[in-house]
Amino acid sequence: MLIELQNIDKYYPVGREKLQVLHGVNLQIEQGEFVGIMGPSGSGKSTLVNILGFLDSKYEGKYLFEGHSVSGLSDSELSHMRNRTVGFVFQDFHLIDAATVFENVQMPLLYAGIPSKKTAGAVAQALERVGIGDKSKQRPNQLSGGQKQRVAIARALINQPRFIIADEPTGAMDTKTSASIMEILSDLNKNEQVTVVMVTHDPTLLKYCTHQIKVVDGVVQKGTLKP
Amino acid sequence: MLLRAALQSLWNNKRRTILTMLGIVIGIASVIAIISIGKGFQRETVSSLTSSESDKMSVAAYFIPDNMNQSNRSEAFSPKNLADIKRIDGVDSVSTQQSTQTYYTVNIKVDDAVISSTADLLDGSEQQKILVAGSDIDRADNAGKKKVVIIRQNTAEKMYGSAQNAIGKGIDVNGIKFYIKGVVPASSMQMISFNMNFEKDVLIPKATYQQYFEKNKKQALTEITVFVKPNYSVKAVSDDLVEYLNKNGNSRQMGTYGVLDMSQMMQAIGSVINGLTYFISAIAGISLLIAGVGVMNMMYISVSERTKEIGIRRAMGATKGSIQSQFLLEGVLVTFSGGMIGYLFGILVASLIAKLLPFGIYIDIPTTIMTIVVSILIGVVFSVMPAKAAAKKDVIDILR
Structure with a gap:
């Protein structure tokens, strides 16, 4: 079992009141799954993936990652967890514009403590893997949306994480670009057994997924999709 | 990174x-x-305040007489004193170098008023001066220690009406009668005294000055510089020095000896x-x-x-x-x-x-x-x- 959530409750303070966004979430994700998270805006999808990606640690309940509880880990321990086990792909890419493509992809390796000199091969390989091996010296603002997202995927892959969290990765793209990005994620999932957790609004993308999670008003339901 | x-x-x-x-x-x-x-x-x-032998620490020893008028009468540091000081533990050498006088003053009597004037001493080898009247001081004047003087034009006019009239006339210098040999223009004084920057009022042959005004005036030694050997405490040496001088100093009955530790001042x-x-x-x-x-x-x-x-x-x-x-x-x-x-x-x-x-x-x-x-x-x-x-x-x- 890669991920297991047990009775997760999440509250946001709204003024003096507490707004409950997640209600007793129980969820299991196995290695190698491609999970699509669907649900209306404000249903708690993003909150859920923030908890899954070790970005949010202020919740009640238990989060077991590979059988070990990550609830109650310190901030720097969680930082290491993020660095080693998870790769993020965001809707608006979240690349550092001041740095080159190479430097953006290289960053997680550096935070993992790998000397800059020894990263060139891995970075080149990751860029090649997403089909933009020739763009390493360019800056993100010189690239198209699809290319930026490829950079983000390369960055997410670089540390060989246990799973990738993709938060509406194709949200801002036309169908053609969207399809090419999805192909990359799907290919990673099928051929390299990379676990992918993807938040999306678009039901057509579910064809790439093996499992579906529906989040409605903070209640989570997981179902299997036909392969 | x-x-x-x-x-x-x-x-x-x-x-x-x-x-x-x-x-x-x-x-x-x-x-x-x-x-x-x-x-x-x-x-x-x-x-700039330390002496030329800058690497050595020095102490200046001086004598202050109780009565200022006695200062020139005797020597504060006798040769015996100096020899003894050299034997004090830690003393490297003793310097008796006197500060050389850079300018001289004489009192000239103009009519009835006595005026203190700066004087330049000549030996006749200097460059020719521009004279209003009379002639320049030459080597013969110096060699013969003649009582001749060159004065300024305004002084001459005050005493004798004109520069011409003043030539050969007498003038009272420090109470001794000198003869006016020449008169220089007041404005050219700067030029003639090219080796000194300030204007001189009168010019007198050097030998004459020494003969009449410095004859009985023996330069009294009132200050010596004692150099301390390396690795000796300047303080200890100066204490020894003061103690010795106040016991054995040549003029101990007439005043007190003291030291000025240059290094401390520095x-x-x-x-x-x-x-x-x-x-x-x-x-x-x-x-x-x-x-x-x-x-x-x-x-x-x-x-x-x-x-x-x-x-x-x-x-x-x-x-x-x-x-x-x-x-x-x-x-x-x-x-x-x-x-x-x-x-x-x-x-x-x-x-x-x-x-x-x-x-x-x-x-x-x-x-x-x-x-x-x-x-x-x-x-x-x-x-x-x-x-x-x-x-x-x-x-x-x-x-x-």
């Missing part, structure tokens, strides 16, 4: 970085310029100049403080502008510590490089100023180290809070 990230973000905001750095540059440059000039002045002062003067230098530097240092606030301001702006970057880095696995170090390093880089530029600039300014001054500048290692430490310190002090603010940002809020 942190260094590269820091350099990159500074480079991306070149103008802001340079402007912030400018504050540090000006601050450090003014402090360095003041200190280097101040130290140069201090060294100049101390070295130290006192040196420390006063030093204190003054540091005081002015401290005032200049206030500009550093203001520059530091500028750095802080820049860092806060930088942190808020780069909130997204902080969030991305945190999501990629950067700990709070590494975010904090990144911003801290940025601040320190600005102040450190600003400090180094300021240091060089300060030396440049100081050496330009020193071209107009009679002494050179002086930079010592402690000042250099101080510059480095201060500039780094400013960077740390004024970047810690913005860096902490950067590290404290909530990742989820940023990435939402």
Whole structure:
């Protein structure tokens, strides 16, 4: 079992009141799954993936990652967890514009403590893997949306994480670009057994997924999709 | 890696970085310029006050008579005294060098008034002077110790109506009757006394002056300089010296002996100049403080502008510590490089100023180290809070 959530409750303070966004979430994700998270805006999808990606640690309940509880880990321990086990792909890419493509992809390796000199091969390989091996010296603002997202995927892959969290990765793209990005994620999932957790609004993308999670008003339901 | 990230973000905001750095540059440059000039002045002062045998410590011993009129009557330091002083433990040598008199004065009587006038002593070998009347003092006058004098035209006119009339007439110099041999124009006095910068009122043959006015006046030795051997305490030697002189000094019945420890005086003067230098530097240092606030301001702006970057880095696995170090390093880089530029600039300014001054500048290692430490310190002090603010940002809020 890669991920297991047990009775997760999440509250946001709204003024003096507490707004409950997640209600007793129980969820299991196995290695190698491609999970699509669907649900209306404000249903708690993003909150859920923030908890899954070790970005949010202020919740009640238990989060077991590979059988070990990550609830109650310190901030720097969680930082290491993020660095080693998870790769993020965001809707608006979240690349550092001041740095080159190479430097953006290289960053997680550096935070993992790998000397800059020894990263060139891995970075080149990751860029090649997403089909933009020739763009390493360019800056993100010189690239198209699809290319930026490829950079983000390369960055997410670089540390060989246990799973990738993709938060509406194709949200801002036309169908053609969207399809090419999805192909990359799907290919990673099928051929390299990379676990992918993807938040999306678009039901057509579910064809790439093996499992579906529906989040409605903070209640989570997981179902299997036909392969 | 942190260094590269820091350099990159500074480079991306070149103008802001340079402007912030400018504050540090000006601050450090003014402090360095003041200190280097101040130290140069201090060294100049101390070295000009110490004698030619500068590597040896010296003590000046002097005699103060109880009655001032007796001062010339006897010798304060007899040859026996000097020989004894040389045998005092720790004394290297004794110098009896007298200060040479650089100008002479005589009293001339103009009508009924006695006027104290400066005199130039000639031996007849000098360049010819422009005379209004009469003739110049020649070698014969000097050799014969003749009582002849050249006076100024205005004096001659006052006494005898005109310059021509004054020639061959008498004038009372220090109570002795001299003959006026020549008259020089009042305005040309500057020219004839080319070896002295100030105007002389009268010109007298050197030998004549020595014959009549210096004959009975034996230069009394009132001060000696005692050089102390290395590794001997100047204080101990001067104590021995005073004790000996007040027991055995030639003039002990007529006054008291004392010492003037030059090295102590030098130290006192040196420390006063030093204190003054540091005081002015401290005032200049206030500009550093203001520059530091500028750095802080820049860092806060930088942190808020780069909130997204902080969030991305945190999501990629950067700990709070590494975010904090990144911003801290940025601040320190600005102040450190600003400090180094300021240091060089300060030396440049100081050496330009020193071209107009009679002494050179002086930079010592402690000042250099101080510059480095201060500039780094400013960077740390004024970047810690913005860096902490950067590290404290909530990742989820940023990435939402």
